[in-house]
Amino acid sequence: MIYTCTKDLIDDLDRNGHLIRIKAEVDPNLEMAEIQRRIYAAEGPAVFFENVKDSPFPAASNIFGTLDRARFIFRHTLSKIQRLIELNADPFQFLKSPHKYISLPATLWHMLPKKVASGPVFQNTTSINRLPGIKCWPDDGGPFILLPQVFTEDQNKPGIMRSNMGMYRIQLSGNDYLPNKEIGLHYQIRRDIGGHHATALEKHQPLRVSIFIGGPPSHAFSAVMPLPEGMPEVTFAGGLAGRRFRYMKKKGATISTDADFCITGTVVPSETKPEGPFGDHLGYYSLKHPFPVIRVNHVYHRSNAVWPFTVVGRPPQEDTVFGQLIHEITGPMVPKSIPGVEAIHAVDAAGVHPLLLAIGRERYVPYDQRKPRELLKISNALLGFGACALAKYLFITAYEDNPRLDIHNIRDFFRHVLERVDWKTDLHFQTETTIDTLDYSGTGLNEGSKVIIAAAGAVRRQLMTSIPGDLTLPDGFSHPEIALPGVLIIHAKSFSDINTAAAEINQLTQRLHTLNKKEKLPLLVLADDAGFTAKTLNNFLWTTFTRSNPSHDIYGVNNFTKFKHWGCESPLIIDARLKPHHAPPLAEDPKITSRVDELGKKGGPLHGII
DSSP states (O other), X not given: OOOSSHHHHHHHHHHTTOEEEEOSOBOTBTHHHHHHHHHHHTTOOEEEESOBTTOSSOEEEOTTOSHHHHHHHTTTTHHHHHHHHHHHHOTTHHHHOGGGGTTHHHHXXXXXXXXXSOOGGGGEEOOGGGSOOOBOSTTOSSOEESSOEEEEOBTTBOSGGGOXXXXXXXXXXXXXXXXXXXXXEEOOTTOHHHHHHHHHHHHTOOEEEEEEEOSSHHHHHHTTOOOOTTOOHHHHHHHXXXXXXXXXXXXXXXXXXXXXXXXXXXXXXXXXXXXXXXXXXXXXXXXXXXXXXXXXXXXXXXXXXXEEOOOOOSSSSHHHHHHHHHHHHHTTHHHHXXXXXXXXXXXXXXXXXXXXXXXXXXXXXXXXXXXXXXXXXXXXXXXXXXXXXXXXXXXXXXXXXXXXXXXTOHHHHHHHHHHHOOTTTSEEEEEEEEOOTTOTTSSBTTEEEEXXXXXOSSOOOOOOOSOOTTOOOOTTEEEEEEEETTEXXXXXXXXXXXXXXXXXXXXXXXXXXXXXXXXXXXXXXXXXXXXXXXXSHHHHHHHHHHSOOHHHHEEEEEEEEETTEEEEEEEEEEEOSOOTTSOOBOOOOHHHHHHHHHHTSTTSTTTTTO
């Protein structure tokens, strides 16, 4: 089906058993977000909120709540986009199977944006305070737009074919924003909108911003799609929609005429106001910081407008499905983009950007004993490649060591690496560099370190699967737990400061030095709660890689620095305790949780779902 707006999508999901309707009034202050989290966790249907408190507009969530439903939504176009990307990765596929690409001309036609004279989005106007003001977490600074398509153009190269449409955070009210006149714009480091903003600042000109909400579901998905440089999101949006992206210019603003809502405004040069806090996809609050302000000019909406939204928090959440679908679509392009790469996996359970896994070819000296050589070249390319540049931990191994290794089987991947890694040679640090804006484990906003762990060659060790009988721990360390083969979690007392931590961990390394068969224990993680961290794979990934900064929090037994290279013997130690400068983890409001529990009881609209 070809969708022209969110109402089309809602009706289609309803007809096909993918939707429930909640007729009772629901509160956008925490309650709607809690409902969304609970239904997503239960792999439930999309939700249509017919009666949103203090707003005349209905809302919808969990639209992309399962991978099967996302595939259903794009059932008529997804395979056509995949064929296009396959052909881009390997043009000779056309000669082998030309019949597979019979739809290519139509897809390319739909990718051309269409300028029109008007459209449904101009049917009505409203104000910011009448929009569904959805607040997700108790300490959020206010309500946010949670599936925005933020459109900008480069003033040096204007035009829709050089535009950017990204999913950047928009705060609707709170803090010091003037009600109905100002909203907050938050974008992370290395985002394309940053280049457009930089150009506007150089010219001392305001940056025009248009924020689209709703419209064909391909538009929202395109806003998170990692497209090749020079390919505007509006082209992908049209191809995936099976309908050209329709737009027009009005009062200097570019507007998606199919959108359910559109907010237009300008970012005034050098003007910032505090934005946040916001419960983000790493599972913590991103804190209040100065970010650009959008001065609102107009708020347009179509007559049958529906406000689509999602909720982020500790993964997995609905945006996990975005990542899965992106992998399905872009998989063939990875080897073409970086020669030697076989597969990459930004690990959702670790907050996506903190942990990147990769498999690469090791062909530099194929006749010699295999060791990381080409893998290091690939690693440096990955750390300069799109969103991969935000990776904090990069684990990479050689394809030749196990061609059947599945990068998405994280347990097997860690076992493979830990069986082969040599901590004396295979650690490669980048210090005083950039990390994800949302990651507070570093030394400041956007500031931290990275480490490449490149392992190749024959198996070095058999991994420990039970706690060693001769393990004794100094004061302050207790409750050892095995999380994975070769991975030991130890409870440590609360972190106080870096110097105290170094002294305490030095005592631990001295004790570990005497451990029999310590080579079988390549990785040890210090945690505030060893039981929680070791309980599940996701807990281990989340705790270890969101709460540590490689340059500051990696230690090792008999560590050394030789010609500026740092190494150690087993075990490597990662201090994954919460630090005083970290942002607080997210937690629900118990009163709201109890209220949503009532909706799940017999007779409630969510009975049998949550």
